[in-house]
Amino acid sequence: MLDTAVHAELAAILPAASLLTAVEDVKPYECDGLTVYRALPAAVVLPETEAQVVAILKTCHAAKVPVVARGAGTSLSGGALPDPNGIVLSLARFKRILAVDALARTAVVQPGVRNLAISEAVAPLGLYYAPDPSSQIACSIGGNVAENAGGVHCLKYGLTVHNVLRVRGVLITGEVVEFGGDAPDSAGYDLLALSIGSEGLLAVITEVTVRLLPKPQVAQVALAAFDAVETAGAAVGAIIAAGIIPAGLEMMDQPATRAVEEFVHADYPLDAAAVLLVETDGTTDEVAAEMAEIRQVLTAAGATSIRVSRDEAQRLLFWSGRKAAFPAVGRISPDYYCMDGTIPRKALPRVLQAIAQWSVEYGLACANVFHAGDGNLHPLILFDANKPGEIERTIAFGDRILELCIEVGGTVTGEHGVGVEKLSPMCRQFGAAELTRFHAIKEAFDELRLLNPGKAVPTLHRCAELGRMHVHHGELRFPDLPRF
Amino acid sequence: MSVETGQASRGSANEVARVVETLARDFGERAKTGDAVRTQHARGEGLPDPALPDVVVYPHDNDEVAGIVRLCHAARVPVIAFGVGTSLEGHVAALHGGVCVDLSEMNRVLEINADDLDCRVQAGVTREQLNAELKGTGLFFPIDPGANATLGGMASTRASGTNAVRYGTMRENVLGLTVVTADGRIVHTGGRARKSSAGYDLTRLFVGAEGTLGVITEIQLRLYGVPEAISAAVCQFPDLKAAVGAVIVAMQMGIPLARIELLDALQMEACIRYSKLDGYEAKPTLLFEFHGSEAGVKEQAEAMERIAADHAGSAFQWATQAEDRSRLWKARHNAYYAALALSPGRQAFSTDACVPISRLADCLLETRAELDREGAIATIVGHVGDGNFHVLLLFDPASKAERAKAEAIAQSVSLRAIGMGGTCTGEHGVGIHKLGALVAEHGEAVDLMRAIKRALDPLDIMNPGKTVPR
Numbered sequence: 005m006l007d008t009a010v011h012a013e014l015a016a017i018l019p020a021a022s023l024l025t026a027v028e029d030v031k032p033y034e035c036d037g038l039t040v041y042r043a044l045p046a047a048v049v050l051p052e053t054e055a056q057v058v059a060i061l062k063t064c065h066a067a068k069v070p071v072v073a074r075g076a077g078t079s080l081s082g083g084a085l086p087d088p089n090g091i092v093l094s095l096a097r098f099k100r101i102l103a104v105d106a107l108a109r110t111a112v113v114q115p116g117v118r119n120l121a122i123s124e125a126v127a128p129l130g131l132y133y134a135p136d137p138s139s140q141i142a143c144s145i146g147g148n149v150a151e152n153a154g155g156v157h158c159l160k161y162g163l164t165v166h167n168v169l170r171v172r173g174v175l176i177t178g179e180v181v182e183f184g185g186d187a188p189d190s191a192g193y194d195l196l197a198l199s200i201g202s203e204g205l206l207a208v209i210t211e212v213t214v215r216l217l218p219k220p221q222v223a224q225v226a227l228a229a230f231d232a233v234e235t236a237g238a239a240v241g242a243i244i245a246a247g248i249i250p251a252g253l254e255m256m257d258q259p260a261t262r263a264v265e266e267f268v269h270a271d272y273p274l275d276a277a278a279v280l281l282v283e284t285d286g287t288t289d290e291v292a293a294e295m296a297e298i299r300q301v302l303t304a305a306g307a308t309s310i311r312v313s314r315d316e317a318q319r320l321l322f323w324s325g326r327k328a329a330f331p332a333v334g335r336i337s338p339d340y341y342c343m344d345g346t347i348p349r350k351a352l353p354r355v356l357q358a359i360a361q362w363s364v365e366y367g368l369a370c371a372n373v374f375h376a377g378d379g380n381l382h383p384l385i386l387f388d389a390n391k392p393g394e395i396e397r398t399i400a401f402g403d404r405i406l407e408l409c410i411e412v413g414g415t416v417t418g419e420h421g422v423g424v425e426k427l428s429p430m431c432r433q434f435g436a437a438e439l440t441r442f443h444a445i446k447e448a449f450d451e452l453r454l455l456n457p458g459k460a461v462p463t464l465h466r467c468a469e470l471g472r473m474h475v476h477h478g479e480l481r482f483p484d485l486p487r488f
Numbered sequence: 489m490s491v492e493t494g495q496a497s498r499g500s501a502n503e504v505a506r507v508v509e510t511l512a513r514d515f516g517e518r519a520k521t522g523d524a525v526r527t528q529h530a531r532g533e534g535l536p537d538p539a540l541p542d543v544v545v546y547p548h549d550n551d552e553v554a555g556i557v558r559l560c561h562a563a564r565v566p567v568i569a570f571g572v573g574t575s576l577e578g579h580v581a582a583l584h585g586g587v588c589v590d591l592s593e594m595n596r597v598l599e600i601n602a603d604d605l606d607c608r609v610q611a612g613v614t615r616e617q618l619n620a621e622l623k624g625t626g627l628f629f630p631i632d633p634g635a636n637a638t639l640g641g642m643a644s645t646r647a648s649g650t651n652a653v654r655y656g657t658m659r660e661n662v663l664g665l666t667v668v669t670a671d672g673r674i675v676h677t678g679g680r681a682r683k684s685s686a687g688y689d690l691t692r693l694f695v696g697a698e699g700t701l702g703v704i705t706e707i708q709l710r711l712y713g714v715p716e717a718i719s720a721a722v723c724q725f726p727d728l729k730a731a732v733g734a735v736i737v738a739m740q741m742g743i744p745l746a747r748i749e750l751l752d753a754l755q756m757e758a759c760i761r762y763s764k765l766d767g768y769e770a771k772p773t774l775l776f777e778f779h780g781s782e783a784g785v786k787e788q789a790e791a792m793e794r795i796a797a798d799h800a801g802s803a804f805q806w807a808t809q810a811e812d813r814s815r816l817w818k819a820r821h822n823a824y825y826a827a828l829a830l831s832p833g834r835q836a837f838s839t840d841a842c843v844p845i846s847r848l849a850d851c852l853l854e855t856r857a858e859l860d861r862e863g864a865i866a867t868i869v870g871h872v873g874d875g876n877f878h879v880l881l882l883f884d885p886a887s888k889a890e891r892a893k894a895e896a897i898a899q900s901v902s903l904r905a906i907g908m909g910g911t912c913t914g915e916h917g918v919g920i921h922k923l924g925a926l927v928a929e930h931g932e933a934v935d936l937m938r939a940i941k942r943a944l945d946p947l948d949i950m951n952p953g954k955t956v957p958r
Binding site for chain 1: 601602603604605606626646648652656657659660669673674675676677679680681682683684685686687688689690692693695696697701712713714716736739740741742780781782783784787842843844845846847874875876905909910911912913914915917918922925926929930931932933934935936937939940941942943944955956
């Protein structure tokens with residue numbers, strides 16, 4: 005319940021329709037894409053101007069009310085999970101593209117603008133915004149910044165941190181700050197990088213300047229089949245080691261391709277143990293030259309068949325399977341648990357082999373669909389929550405995968421963020437010296453720890469087991485939305 | 489937010505003496521207190537204002553660095569990390585005395601992971617040394633600030649250089665760090681994974697922190713395949729405006745240039761004389777380098793030549809042989825010495841600014857006009873694909889008035905860049921000379937930088953007096 009005085013102050017800042025407190029009104033905000041965690045917030049506020057955000061934060065700061073900022077609510081790690089004693093600050097009404105500068109190739113957008121809406125708006129200028137998380141039709145740019153979102157093409161074009169020039173935001177004290185600038189570099193500490201991926205713990209974002217890229221003239225994708233998962237994994241390393249940085253380099257194993265084929269008919273070779281999608285883009289000559297090289301490397305690495313898209317329609321068809329992989333897997337198993345570890349590419353064969361072996365050991369099927377070029381794994385452990393013991397086995401299996409990721413020099417989350425989901429593995433990846441620094445930074449920005457409390461960085465004395473992403477039947481929000 | 493509170497007092501002269509004594513005992517010959525060594529470590533290559541450390545120590549590994557910092561932390565004595573001293577903004581001057589940690593003996597390449605295109609080096613490895621060790625692997629490390637700086641220094645100042653337009657700056661190329669923090673603990677940030685959403689981005693926080701938050705001791709770096717084909721070309725323009733116009737169109741069209749360097753007419757004149765370049769005129773000049781496949785390079789170069797011709801540029805003069813290219817880039821890297829030779833007896837310093845590419849023409853033309861109006865002996869060079877440029881200002885060290893005028897012009901360049909949405913430093917860093925400009929650039933956000941400094945270095949012992957104004 006919101007304190008009466010705080011409620012009155014918020015009501016003075018916002019029109020009645022923008023301050024929600026009734027249970028039925030705040031219910032839609034009780035969780036994000038990680039549905040296993042739910043909590044009703046004391047209130048939801050929907051400001052439309054930065055001045056309102058400033059006033060709301062000042063009020064909450066003075067009254068020590070926790071604030072959870074929320075974009076489109078597609079987070080997979082619980083980044084937007086409400087605090088029961090706090091408010092959810094939705095940026096849904098900040099959805100204007102404020103300026104596009106074709107010469108400087110930048111756009112200034114509000115945080116509620118959808119990722120794909122930017123590319124759509126600048127398409128007539130021959131430009132686009134490169135980071136493309138698979139949920140790009142729904143996820144918002146503010147959320148992308150908060151989570152440092154990646155996507156299929158980040159191998160070549162970088163993550164959000166490489167494609168954002170400036171972030172404007174409001175601190176919990178109500179102070180308006182700007183990080184970065186319009187030039188490619190900025191003096192002093194890199195507060196821009198610090199704010200990107202900070203999961204809403206440092207500031208509420210109100211404006212973002214993104215970098216735009218000229219659309220490549222052409223793109224072509226190769227669909228290569230392999231008769232062993234490890235061979236496909238080794239082929240990924242061989243491509244990169246040959247000095248080729250493809251625009252996209254994705255892998256799917258047989259459980260994944262079979263699920264997909266039934267769902268979208270992407271024309272994948274079903275007898276293959278694994279397939280790779282390797283995309284190249286650029287001018288016609290560059291694409292032709294690079295595709296020839298890719299073919300050579302794939303053949304030498306043991307591909308049993310290689311098909312190169314002959315036109316744009318076939319290119320999109322090949323990609324449609326990859327983009328629909330998660331909903332497709334959701335159709336064949338009552339539940340699945342998605343992991344997000346990232347490893348050095350060289351370790352791919354070793355880790356994939358271990359996953360296959362554990363799959364037998366734990367008696368649980370596992371589909372692998374992932375950003376192979378980045379070494380970003382998304383193993384999907386398939387299980388049935390109604391069968392006794394399966395959840396426990398799934399969690400144990402998942403834990404071992406993450407442990408192995410850390411052991412080979414990787415990280416427990418490549419792109420989904422820590423949120424509430426990965427607090428426990430964070431304790432394994434980082435020691436006390438690093439965690440102390442994280443907390444010191446949080447304190448420099450938000451001494452009272454009011455912004456998105458309890459997320460992203462585990463407390464030292466409470467490196468406790470906190471749970472997992474668990475998708476049960478219809479519980480996944482926006483189940484048809486392409487993910488990852 | 490009060491700035492003055494929380495500023496700890498520094499260790500007394502006695503405490504400093506005890507630290508020096510302890511270091512002499514523990515490090516023997518590797519702790520030096522002689523005047524000559526301390527003077528070598530009292531300044532970088534910028535303005536000539538030395539400030540001597542009390543002692544210079546040469547550690548060999550992380551634990552030794554951590555031991556030194558713990559000692560200094562207990563005694564509240566400043567710690568100044570030192571690479572090879574090529575910094576241009578006074579980063580290494582020991583403003584409050586203290587211990588200079590010279591990392592030049594931490595110069596081992598620890599691992600090269602050819603398949604993953606990364607490597608791990610100690611902070612004292614120089615970029616030329618790294619590239620020499622990479623010979624035969626088919627890989628290279630592209631970031632090239634001109635000077636043969638250490639990679640630790642380059643990370644600390646967020647260096648970039650001539651080919652940042654293609655490969656990014658140190659910000660994009662440092663994957664992870666080992667850092668000794670202000671209390672002498674060893675932390676590891678980032679790592680070999682290509683992406684991570686785990687925790688705040690400490691890697692990028694330490695990159696560019698100029699040694700004020702910790703001492704970088706090891707660096708995980710991205711590497712790149714040596715391009716199949718490289719070619720370089722020179723193109724001359726009737727005036728500065730035409731040259732910059734060509735740059736802007738090239739960037740707008742997304743031509744993936746590896747380098748695009750501008751030299752203004754006076755700088756070109758200086759280079760022709762100093763580096764004996766034949767067949768060129770003293771006109772605004774662009775130097776290009778193209779990397780890629782044979783076909784890609786040809787395509788890029790043709791597109792660039794068409795754009796240049798549209799801007800009244802001369803025909804391209806090609807340098808396809810490696811020797812010709814290296815002669816050309818050597819002339820570019822010697823621009824500083826060439827400019828010095830314009831007026832023997834004078835000294836020079838270089839200021840650094842960066843603006844959005846759409847404002848580059850305005851910024852350069854206004855700056856050139858100011859230099860001419862003020863009668864300054866000064867040249868402009870720039871890694872213009874990024875909107876980054878430098879003004880080399882000459883002054884007579886015996887004349888206070890001349891130096892003051894040069895510094896005033898540098899200040900004015902900073903403010904102009906900031907006014908156009910740019911920054912007072914694209915690559916040299918803040919150091920001691922740009923503290924004022926930092927406030928002009930970032931306003932309220934400087935309070936946050938102070939708060940971070942206090943949070944990570946509450947005793948203010950890490951390179952005090954630099955990067956963030958008190």
